[in-house]
Amino acid sequence: MGDAAVIAAAQLNRLGFTAFFTRRGDRFDFSPEQPECDENLRHLTRITGCPQPHQAIQTHQCGALWCAGDGSMHRVSADILLSDAKRCAVAVRSADCLPILLADVRLHRVAAIHAGWRGTAAAVACIAVRALLARGSRVEDLYAAMGPSIGRCCFRIDTATAQALCAHTAAAAQYIHPADGSQCYADLAAINRLQLRLAGVAGQQIEQLGDCTYCHPSEFFSYRREGAQAGRHLAVVATP
Numbered sequence: 467m468g469d470a471a472v473i474a475a476a477q478l479n480r481l482g483f484t485a486f487f488t489r490r491g492d493r494f495d496f497s498p499e500q501p502e503c504d505e506n507l508r509h510l511t512r513i514t515g516c517p518q519p520h521q522a523i524q525t526h527q528c529g530a531l532w533c534a535g536d537g538s539m540h541r542v543s544a545d546i547l548l549s550d551a552k553r554c555a556v557a558v559r560s561a562d563c564l565p566i567l568l569a570d571v572r573l574h575r576v577a578a579i580h581a582g583w584r585g586t587a588a589a590v591a592c593i594a595v596r597a598l599l600a601r602g603s604r605v606e607d608l609y610a611a612m613g614p615s616i617g618r619c620c621f622r623i624d625t626a627t628a629q630a631l632c633a634h635t636a637a638a639a640q641y642i643h644p645a646d647g648s649q650c651y652a653d654l655a656a657i658n659r660l661q662l663r664l665a666g667v668a669g670q671q672i673e674q675l676g677d678c679t680y681c682h683p684s685e686f687f688s689y690r691r692e693g694a695q696a697g698r699h700l701a702v703v704a705t706p
């Protein structure tokens with residue numbers, strides 16, 4: 467691949483999976499509201515050699531959608547997209563939320579997960595792992611890549627959100643630190659990493675890529691910085 471426009475998930479690539487996170491750039495806004503979105507997708511598949519990815523309507527919940535065949539935008543709500551079809555790509559969009567890619571190296575399966583604070587509070591990463599295990603995957607065969615998201619430097623939340631993040635994962639509290647007033651800073655990536663570890667994924671099989679989306683405006687879109695109009699990154703993983 468080697469294109470600077472995307473951040474390659476090196477570990478997954480070495481294992482035979484196409485997997486990457488897009489950066490900000492010309493023709494790199496994948497928001498469905500953006501009129502050039504389809505053309506940008508075609509451009510992306512051209513430069514990466516990746517099949518057109520399956521996508522769905524993301525609602526910060528834990529719905530899972532198994533995909534096969536040619537990629538398209540599914541008009542259903544799903545924040546976990548999975549596939550075990552040959553040469554099939556799945557993707558999630560994000561701007562501050564954490565994108566997570568999963569691959570089963572034995573059964574050649576993949577999953578793309580959209581983990582914002584609501585998804586993280588509901589342990590969406592664990593739910594995705596369970597969806598794979600329910601169909602015969604073994605946890606020791608799972609590898610993960612976590613992409614750019616809002617960092618612990620900038621992810622300021624209120625007490626209610628902090629409590630929600632710990633509801634399913636009590637140990638998440640170690641990654642939430644008090645700011646001033648009743649505010650806290652949370653480390654979304656660390657909490658999701660913890661959830662993957664609790665689901666049984668080995669630490670050395672989880673790769674973390676990219677910087678804080680809020681701190682690096684030339685490199686990343688940020689919902690918190692730019693509002694609802696912010697562009698969207700795409701996190702893509704494809705089976706061999």
Ligand SMILES: [Zn+2]
Pocket residue numbers: 616617618619620621678679680681
């Ligand atoms: Zn930051």
